[in-house]
Amino acid sequence: LKTPDNGITIKDIARLSGVGIGTVSRVLNGGVHVRDETREKVLKVIRKYNFIPNKAARTLKRGDYSVSTIGIVFPAVIHPFYYEILKGIYDGLGELNYNLLIYNIGQDRDLMYEHIADEGLAGVIIVATPITAKAKELFNVNNTSYLFVDYKDDEQHSIFMDNRNGGVMAASYLAQKAKTIAYIGDNFTSQQQDERYEGFTSELKRLGIDLAAERFTPVYGSETAEETIKLVEAGIDGFFYFCDHQAYGGLQALTEMKNNGSLKEQVKLVGFDDMEPSQYLGLTTIRQPAHKLGYEAARLIIDIREKHRSHVIQQAIMPELIIRDT
Amino acid sequence: LKTPDNGITIKDIARLSGVGIGTVSRVLNGGVHVRDETREKVLKVIRKYNFIPNKAARTLKRGDYSVSTIGIVFPAVIHPFYYEILKGIYDGLGELNYNLLIYNIGQDRDLMYEHIADEGLAGVIIVATPITAKAKELFNVNNTSYLFVDYKDDEQHSIFMDNRNGGVMAASYLAQKAKTIAYIGDNFTSQQQDERYEGFTSELKRLGIDLAAERFTPVYGSETAEETIKLVEAGIDGFFYFCDHQAYGGLQALTEMKNNGSLKEQVKLVGFDDMEPSQYLGLTTIRQPAHKLGYEAARLIIDIREKHRSHVIQQAIMPELIIRDT
DNA sequence: CTGAAAGCGCTTACAG
DNA sequence: CTGAAAGCGCTTACAG
Numbered sequence: 034l035k036t037p038d039n040g041i042t043i044k045d046i047a048r049l050s051g052v053g054i055g056t057v058s059r060v061l062n063g064g065v066h067v068r069d070e071t072r073e074k075v076l077k078v079i080r081k082y083n084f085i086p087n088k089a090a091r092t093l094k095r096g097d098y099s100v101s102t103i104g105i106v107f108p109a110v111i112h113p114f115y116y117e118i119l120k121g122i123y124d125g126l127g128e129l130n131y132n133l134l135i136y137n138i139g140q141d142r143d144l145m146y147e148h149i150a151d152e153g154l155a156g157v158i159i160v161a162t163p164i165t166a167k168a169k170e171l172f173n174v175n176n177t178s179y180l181f182v183d184y185k186d187d188e189q190h191s192i193f194m195d196n197r198n199g200g201v202m203a204a205s206y207l208a209q210k211a212k213t214i215a216y217i218g219d220n221f222t223s224q225q226q227d228e229r230y231e232g233f234t235s236e237l238k239r240l241g242i243d244l245a246a247e248r249f250t251p252v253y254g255s256e257t258a259e260e261t262i263k264l265v266e267a268g269i270d271g272f273f274y275f276c277d278h279q280a281y282g283g284l285q286a287l288t289e290m291k292n293n294g295s296l297k298e299q300v301k302l303v304g305f306d307d308m309e310p311s312q313y314l315g316l317t318t319i320r321q322p323a324h325k326l327g328y329e330a331a332r333l334i335i336d337i338r339e340k341h342r343s344h345v346i347q348q349a350i351m352p353e354l355i356i357r358d359t
Numbered sequence: 360l361k362t363p364d365n366g367i368t369i370k371d372i373a374r375l376s377g378v379g380i381g382t383v384s385r386v387l388n389g390g391v392h393v394r395d396e397t398r399e400k401v402l403k404v405i406r407k408y409n410f411i412p413n414k415a416a417r418t419l420k421r422g423d424y425s426v427s428t429i430g431i432v433f434p435a436v437i438h439p440f441y442y443e444i445l446k447g448i449y450d451g452l453g454e455l456n457y458n459l460l461i462y463n464i465g466q467d468r469d470l471m472y473e474h475i476a477d478e479g480l481a482g483v484i485i486v487a488t489p490i491t492a493k494a495k496e497l498f499n500v501n502n503t504s505y506l507f508v509d510y511k512d513d514e515q516h517s518i519f520m521d522n523r524n525g526g527v528m529a530a531s532y533l534a535q536k537a538k539t540i541a542y543i544g545d546n547f548t549s550q551q552q553d554e555r556y557e558g559f560t561s562e563l564k565r566l567g568i569d570l571a572a573e574r575f576t577p578v579y580g581s582e583t584a585e586e587t588i589k590l591v592e593a594g595i596d597g598f599f600y601f602c603d604h605q606a607y608g609g610l611q612a613l614t615e616m617k618n619n620g621s622l623k624e625q626v627k628l629v630g631f632d633d634m635e636p637s638q639y640l641g642l643t644t645i646r647q648p649a650h651k652l653g654y655e656a657a658r659l660i661i662d663i664r665e666k667h668r669s670h671v672i673q674q675a676i677m678p679e680l681i682i683r684d685t
Numbered sequence: 686c687t688g689a690a691a692g693c694g695c696t697t698a699c700a701g
Numbered sequence: 702c703t704g705a706a707a708g709c710g711c712t713t714a715c716a717g
Contacts, residue, residue, distance in 0.1 A: 088415075126463055151412070381688060385713095
């Protein structure tokens, strides 16, 4: 998790080169007011011992401003959708001149948050995952602002999709186009899926339609296609998938059935995300403006930091039904 | 570029809350051995003055190992391909427990490199762009290892695609499938394009074929499709595009022509990258294993740092011709 | 539970 | 040109 520096200090270098530490420091900082001969001597020792100046000491003494950096935390499993969000964050922070520090320590989340909290960051963006009460406490004590993205925490700043309404949109579309409707979801539980599912089933119920079947499969792999084929054979003609990548599996199933002549009637598919391939594949889907989500998050975290707002921001972004061939 | 802290120190907080600085520090560090009443009092002042502990002082005193962080530099314009590389870097560094610090300061590159150099990073990965001699000098003096990815610097550690051979592959494929061949490239100059172009044209020449036309268009937008239509009408039946996204424009042109009946003969297209939509679209392309490139880069920069190698690493990765429908 | 003090590794006036 | 010393803002034994 951490790497020690090699333990050599400016004092060692001074002793080893037979000069004072001030002289070593001068060599390190541009070498002005140092005799060439002395400088060479010191430089040789520095290189020999692979000396790296202690950054903390340097910063402390110099009274450096800290370069503005925003920390980013991703969930353990990264769906491609999150990369779209990351692009948005990168673009948004770029305009505001902030760097991104992406944390990547999977094993011990608590330790990670401890780190983040005393990193002195300008803010932290937490993508698509909750955090522990302990982590929140750490952030608070250290005055580190944080913002949830694509996740709704009722008591903290959050910017998120209106997943429930996305589910409603899918339901009302399929209700018009299909007779027997199924849901194929992700076999991982998530707030996002819970809400889409709730919106989808509630709207179906409101329209007097029963959900005919539901399956939960991995986002990647062949299972989604296989389940789709079975369900089509069982008479389902309308599918709502948790995400586009699962819908691609459905699309593949349909192509297969078309090719071997087993597809009897029209089957409608609705995805969720509107990832790049969807436009080329003609997939009807619920579009999440991922880039916008990230971009807005970037602006928001800076805003929170600067304005020191007292009220909790809860910003919902509405998805959009994109009707294509399916 | 930088933000000053608000100038408040632990000393101020101590004075303002009527306690010693040790007590403030204890509150800051978990609050053990502090009376609840005292803690609340101090916390109130901390919050009131929005005190953020100086990270440098903390780190220095604690003798913290520095958490291992690798800096990442992107070119000003980010092609989606680089995000694939980033995923690979993220995954590779994740396994090794390093964080990613993505620099995002577009305006003043030199100042950025200065920053990076005295950041005390475990290493720097520079994606698809050269750097100035001055930046190299800064990295060297501060003992900061760096590695070029998807760019070849003959004198520095580099991991890159064999773009020239990619061009050769495209040429030999099209030479078999088409009679009249054109190149449609990016209207930005880059090392990558220079090499693909060189490989492509050299191989055509070797096979006794003349390049019938070349055009340079923006990667995004409608120009590529428009140019493709014009060239097909002029008799071109084989296209090599700088990248998949330009080839998608070509694909779109073909679909359009097919639909209005103006497509007389078979036209072959070859892209470069093998981005996700390509597999769905049946695009023949030269695959660059972008994820692998990033993943290997992550392992390499750590290796360079740990082994303190003296010889320069020059690792070429071979692309692969993926034949699909076009 | 709390305060006073030492010291982390540097940089930078200040003398010489 | 060079050395000795102060001090950056914290943390953490050490007393009390």
